[in-house]
Amino acid sequence: MTAPLLSIQGLTKAYPGVVANDDVSFEIGKGQIHALLGENGAGKSTLVKMIYGLVTPDSGRMEIAGQPHAPATPLQARDAGVAMVFQHFSLFDALDVAENIALGMTDPPPMRDLAARIREVSHAYGLPLDPDRIVGDLSAGERQRVEIVRCLLQDPRLLIMDEPTSVLTPQEVEILFATLRKLAAEGTAILYISHKLEEIRSLCDAATILRLGKVVGRCDPRETSARELAEQMVGSTLSSPARPEHTPGDTLLTVENLSLPPAHAFGTPLRDIQITLARGEVLGIGGVAGNGQDELLAALSGERLSPRGTVTLDGSDLSRAGPEARRKAGLLSAPEERLGHAAAPDMSLTENALLTGHGRKGLTGRGFIDWRGAAGFARDIIAAFDVRTPGEGTAARALSGGNLQKFVIGREVLQGPTVLVVNQPTWGVDAAAAAAIRQALLDLAEAGAGVIVISQDLDELMEISDRFAALNEGRLSAPVPAATLDVKRIGLMLGGAHDMEAAE
Amino acid sequence: MISLEKRPTPSRAWTYATPFLAVALTVIAGGLMFAALGKDPVAAIRTIFYDALFDPQFAAYSRPQLLVKAGPLILIATGLALGFRAGVWNIGAEGQYIIGALTGAAVGLALYPADTRMIFPLMVIVGALGGWAWAMIPAILKTRFNTNEILVSLLLVYVAENLLASMAVGRLRNPEGGGFPGSRNLSQWDSAANPELIADTGMHWGVVAAFIAVIFAYILLNRHLTGFHIRLAGQAPRAARFAGVEPTRLVVLCLGISGALAGLAGIFEVTGPAGQISIDFNVGYGFTAIIVAFLGRLHPIGIALAGLLMALTYIGGELASFMLGIPAAAIQAFQGMLLFFLLAVDVLTNYRVRLGRREASA
Numbered sequence A: 001m002t003a004p005l006l007s008i009q010g011l012t013k014a015y016p017g018v019v020a021n022d023d024v025s026f027e028i029g030k031g032q033i034h035a036l037l038g039e040n041g042a043g044k045s046t047l048v049k050m051i052y053g054l055v056t057p058d059s060g061r062m063e064i065a066g067q068p069h070a071p072a073t074p075l076q077a078r079d080a081g082v083a084m085v086f087q088h089f090s091l092f093d094a095l096d097v098a099e100n101i102a103l104g105m106t107d108p109p110p111m112r113d114l115a116a117r118i119r120e121v122s123h124a125y126g127l128p129l130d131p132d133r134i135v136g137d138l139s140a141g142e143r144q145r146v147e148i149v150r151c152l153l154q155d156p157r158l159l160i161m162d163e164p165t166s167v168l169t170p171q172e173v174e175i176l177f178a179t180l181r182k183l184a185a186e187g188t189a190i191l192y193i194s195h196k197l198e199e200i201r202s203l204c205d206a207a208t209i210l211r212l213g214k215v216v217g218r219c220d221p222r223e224t225s226a227r228e229l230a231e232q233m234v235g236s237t238l239s240s241p242a243r244p245e246h247t248p249g250d251t252l253l254t255v256e257n258l259s260l261p262p263a264h265a266f267g268t269p270l271r272d273i274q275i276t277l278a279r280g281e282v283l284g285i286g287g288v289a290g291n292g293q294d295e296l297l298a299a300l301s302g303e304r305l306s307p308r309g310t311v312t313l314d315g316s317d318l319s320r321a322g323p324e325a326r327r328k329a330g331l332l333s334a335p336e337e338r339l340g341h342a343a344a345p346d347m348s349l350t351e352n353a354l355l356t357g358h359g360r361k362g363l364t365g366r367g368f369i370d371w372r373g374a375a376g377f378a379r380d381i382i383a384a385f386d387v388r389t390p391g392e393g394t395a396a397r398a399l400s401g402g403n404l405q406k407f408v409i410g411r412e413v414l415q416g417p418t419v420l421v422v423n424q425p426t427w428g429v430d431a432a433a434a435a436a437i438r439q440a441l442l443d444l445a446e447a448g449a450g451v452i453v454i455s456q457d458l459d460e461l462m463e464i465s466d467r468f469a470a471l472n473e474g475r476l477s478a479p480v481p482a483a484t485l486d487v488k489r490i491g492l493m494l495g496g497a498h499d500m501e502a503a504e
Numbered sequence B: 001m002i003s004l005e006k007r008p009t010p011s012r013a014w015t016y017a018t019p020f021l022a023v024a025l026t027v028i029a030g031g032l033m034f035a036a037l038g039k040d041p042v043a044a045i046r047t048i049f050y051d052a053l054f055d056p057q058f059a060a061y062s063r064p065q066l067l068v069k070a071g072p073l074i075l076i077a078t079g080l081a082l083g084f085r086a087g088v089w090n091i092g093a094e095g096q097y098i099i100g101a102l103t104g105a106a107v108g109l110a111l112y113p114a115d116t117r118m119i120f121p122l123m124v125i126v127g128a129l130g131g132w133a134w135a136m137i138p139a140i141l142k143t144r145f146n147t148n149e150i151l152v153s154l155l156l157v158y159v160a161e162n163l164l165a166s167m168a169v170g171r172l173r174n175p176e177g178g179g180f181p182g183s184r185n186l187s188q189w190d191s192a193a194n195p196e197l198i199a200d201t202g203m204h205w206g207v208v209a210a211f212i213a214v215i216f217a218y219i220l221l222n223r224h225l226t227g228f229h230i231r232l233a234g235q236a237p238r239a240a241r242f243a244g245v246e247p248t249r250l251v252v253l254c255l256g257i258s259g260a261l262a263g264l265a266g267i268f269e270v271t272g273p274a275g276q277i278s279i280d281f282n283v284g285y286g287f288t289a290i291i292v293a294f295l296g297r298l299h300p301i302g303i304a305l306a307g308l309l310m311a312l313t314y315i316g317g318e319l320a321s322f323m324l325g326i327p328a329a330a331i332q333a334f335q336g337m338l339l340f341f342l343l344a345v346d347v348l349t350n351y352r353v354r355l356g357r358r359e360a361s362a
Helices: A044-051 A074-079 A097-103 A111-124 A140-152 A170-185 A197-203 A226-234 A293-301 A323-329 A349-357 A371-384 A401-413 A431-446 A458-464 A487-493 B012-036 B041-054 B059-086 B093-110 B119-145 B149-169 B205-223 B225-235 B237-243 B247-271 B285-295 B300-324 B328-345
Strands: A004-015 A018-029 A033-037 A059-064 A082-085 A158-162 A189-194 A206-211 A214-219 A251-260 A270-278 A282-286 A311-313 A331-334 A419-423 A450-454 A467-472 B002-006 B351-355
Touching: A004 A044, A004 A189, A018 A044, A018 A059, A018 A189, A018 A206, A018 A214, A033 A044, A033 A170, A033 A197, A033 A226, A044 A158, A044 A189, A074 A082, A082 A140, A097 A111, A097 A140, A111 A140, A140 A170, A170 A189, A170 A197, A170 A487, A189 A197, A197 A226, A206 A226, A214 A226, A226 A431, A251 A293, A251 A450, A270 A293, A270 A450, A282 A431, A282 A458, A293 A331, A293 A419, A293 A450, A323 A331, A323 B237, A331 A401, A349 A371, A349 A401, A349 B225, A349 B237, A371 A401, A401 A419, A401 A431, A419 A431, A431 A450, A431 A458, A450 A458, A467 A487, B012 B041, B012 B300, B012 B328, B041 B059, B041 B300, B059 B093, B059 B205, B059 B225, B059 B247, B059 B285, B059 B300, B093 B119, B093 B149, B093 B247, B093 B285, B119 B149, B119 B247, B149 B247, B205 B225, B205 B247, B205 B300, B225 B237, B225 B247, B237 B247, B247 B285, B285 B300, B285 B328, B300 B328
Parallel strands: A033 A189, A033 A206, A082 A158, A158 A189, A282 A450, A282 A467, A331 A419, A419 A450
Antiparallel strands: A004 A018, A004 A059, A206 A214, A251 A270, A251 A311, B002 B351
């Protein structure tokens, strides 16, 4: 290997109570695609933020092409040739593509020249973009292209990508990978952050594995199995959830011809959704972010009402019933956004247990709250779902994402739902907690409930679903038995490649 | 360099300590201001906080004023706090206060000179309804047409003030008043009077109502599901909808309660301390109550204490400007400091102050 492009020596960064990075060292060569692997909280984000100048390290040194690299701001990092595509897009919905890109540039050229450059660069890398389109109208995959093209216009020497595929269909992922390989062949180094192991195995030539802020392994991912990688990440052997054979029972939930206009300007309408869910069944609903997942959950939870006859549980029409009435009838749900939607951030776990549990758990009498009962319910959830917290008086926002997610799912599961609908149940949750949550959902189905899991994690859906359906632009495909599916078929169900072409 | 670090959980100790810290800082900063004006700061502070209640010469007059002024402030602020907790911003309590006084007084005056103690309760009920109805205007406009309740309720104050002026010189004017503006004196008509219940304490029915409202609000917020939903809607509106809270219902409820309580304060005022409908019987309690609500942390017990403190700065301030010649503007600045420091030190509840190098967060 030639001299490394980026070399990191003994980088350490501590926050009060936690060492985010502890003596981290690694190197990336010119033209190398280097994977940074680790669970949530392993320190991947802190590490790349230091490279990108968002966080200053406590100690250690970085070099780019032999020159010391100590950026105090992202601007200095960009000047040194570092570009980054964030997991969460930083785009303005109401502006067009060229305006969004100009906003991220220190010295933008005239708009007409910029538009021409955007066309040229985006076509050269197989990511065609129309500079005049309004960003709010773009799909998630297209928005990501805007972010990537924004980086490419800087001619970066090092491109950092943070979980880029979570918003893409498998076909879009292939196109992205072709682009990245082309970039690498031209000499750009790529630091690729992900926890999707198969992707890393097919894309990257080197990997550094982080656990609890420390480098715990380096390997060539092409020669290491996904299971070995996962066990290095987690630090223990993994058990897969048990899914016993069963035959589905009678129908619990029917959704018929459910159409809803979008709730806001850039929302997704629901178009003619049909669902039947049987007792003991897990229905997996896949889809790329922003294709109607939130809207479908809101229509099932009762946050949005739908025309009469569209949502029926156990023979009773719930279309016009609000969230509380649906809970009483046995239709429970857990939205994707934990803080602020499923739970109130500044309220204690006791209060958050009361939030959805007061009716089914009998925690109120004539409107007066039984605080002792609510605290007891919160303690039951904490105990049954192994929620790590000092106690039920702790504010929800003080819990880590995984622990709060266990609490939120546990709160619904322990209420004994007839049907439970969850959106992204393991998003941003570490592997051990994710396994526990999936097992709880399977146990619930085993006990006779119906479960709908909306998720963008296809591996998760394949693992726990009996049947699989895909959401694409607010339409739900006809469900197919999960056992008969492969990734290619799922990709086509998710809407294929949204008219993208591979890099030549 | 000083930096602030968000606490994982709000500090309980600071929640209780910040009001006292704010009062202490106000005393220091206010003392400096009085000194800069060439007045003796110790004497000024002592006059405001101590002489008003305990000076043998003045206390006889000013001590009862404490409850007279604190009563309507607490009554109005308690209602406002429920709305503020839910994120419903009723800024127009002053208007609801005026309308409550007008409607209640009008019903009483229509029955003049009947001699039955039933008239006073009737006036109280109609006064509460009047305030409620005035608050329903922003409530309905908000729920139907999504207007901003802050603007609508505030602008309705000016409508109410003009209505008051028109009534005081028109329909409600005392026919035996020799043409002077203002209604008959309600406090001197036994059927309608809201008398001092215990001599020399300032205690009247409005003060009783204020303390009952405080107790009810406390129970509502801490023990009742509706109160829980009010707090939830204010802190996490999406979570509230997920829990099944109807935003529309909450807007109507909160504006209704705060309007009714402001209306009550109005009718108790014109039948008691003010005595009659006059062009300027309202002295801004409806606006000051907003300050009281925040000073009391939107907590009913806190509001009771804040109302008393606010009333004390009023009567103490009056005494200080009378005794020491401190300009009225300086007293207002002193009251402003109190609110300023209270809001400023609030940051300690949710943040920890750190001395040292500033760092970007993870």
